Amino acid sequence: MATAGVQEVRVPPLTSTSEPPSLFDGTTRLYISYICPYAQRVWITRNYKGLQDKIKLVPIDLQNRPAWYKEKVYPENKVPSLEHNGKVLGESLDLVKYIDDNFEGPSLVPSDPAKKEFGEELISHVDTFTKELYSALKGDPIHQAGPAFDYLENALGKFGDGPFFLGQFSWVDIAYVPFVERFQLVFADVFKHDITEGRPKLATWIEEVNKISAYTQTRADPKEIVDLFKKRFLAQQ
Numbered sequence: 741m742a743t744a745g746v747q748e749v750r751v752p753p754l755t756s757t758s759e760p761p762s763l764f765d766g767t768t769r770l771y772i773s774y775i776c777p778y779a780q781r782v783w784i785t786r787n788y789k790g791l792q793d794k795i796k797l798v799p800i801d802l803q804n805r806p807a808w809y810k811e812k813v814y815p816e817n818k819v820p821s822l823e824h825n826g827k828v829l830g831e832s833l834d835l836v837k838y839i840d841d842n843f844e845g846p847s848l849v850p851s852d853p854a855k856k857e858f859g860e861e862l863i864s865h866v867d868t869f870t871k872e873l874y875s876a877l878k879g880d881p882i883h884q885a886g887p888a889f890d891y892l893e894n895a896l897g898k899f900g901d902g903p904f905f906l907g908q909f910s911w912v913d914i915a916y917v918p919f920v921e922r923f924q925l926v927f928a929d930v931f932k933h934d935i936t937e938g939r940p941k942l943a944t945w946i947e948e949v950n951k952i953s954a955y956t957q958t959r960a961d962p963k964e965i966v967d968l969f970k971k972r973f974l975a976q977q
């Protein structure tokens with residue numbers, strides 16, 4: 741059985757020439773791309789709940805996708821998707837909840853109603869957060885991204901029993917961390933700016949999530965992230 745802390749071997753992604761797995765044979769499969777922040781959310785969830793043996797990871801090469809993925813697995817042709825009980829489901833935030841509700845392992849949603857409610861509020865903000873950051877890249881990045889990171893700093897102070905948003909590690913941390921990982925790297929590398937400057941709670945949060953192996957196992961190669969951002973979102977750099 742795969743245990744937390746032991747690095748899982750990363751199998752090579754499937755490409756346009758790869759045969760499909762034996763679909764709908766009862767195996768639960770999580771289709772991901774190693775570089776995709778949305779897929780990373782579900783991958784962290786699977787690891788944190790200790791489901792390495794119950795949910796098989798199937799990495800796909802998005803730049804050279806197998807045709808059968810769209811035709812036979814997930815017509816949306818995106819990652820992540822989850823093949824479970826004869827069905828294929830998508831959308832990262834829905835999948836995090838689905839896995840939490842339908843599989844064993846530590847719960848990712850606290851039972852305290854106030855925390856749960858604040859968690860829902862933070863989750864409903866995550867797309868706004870990422871949009872603000874991607875659009876900041878097109879303008880005056882350090883200045884424009886400030887409010888998005890300040891929002892996190894304030895949210896992390898809400899309950900005062902951190903280091904995580906709701907005290908314990910939860911689905912909120914999972915929703916945000918892949919994007920904070922990427923923007924921290926890009927701001928440091930490209931704009932020589934530390935996003936944790938003046939934001940001590942965010943600094944501690946980043947330090948603490950980096951002690952969770954369910955997450956660190958999913959981290960992408962920093963150079964690959966920065967290169968991808970330079971190519972896709974920072975064409976002028």
Ligand SMILES: N[C@@H](CCC(=O)N[C@@H](CS)C(=O)NCC(=O)O)C(=O)O
Pocket residue numbers: 773775776777778779802817818819820830831832833
């Ligand atoms: N809203 C979706 C977004 C998923 C998504 O956009 N995935 C990207 C990779 S990071 C993808 O599969 N893109 C392929 C494409 O759009 O063709 C989610 O949260 O799961």
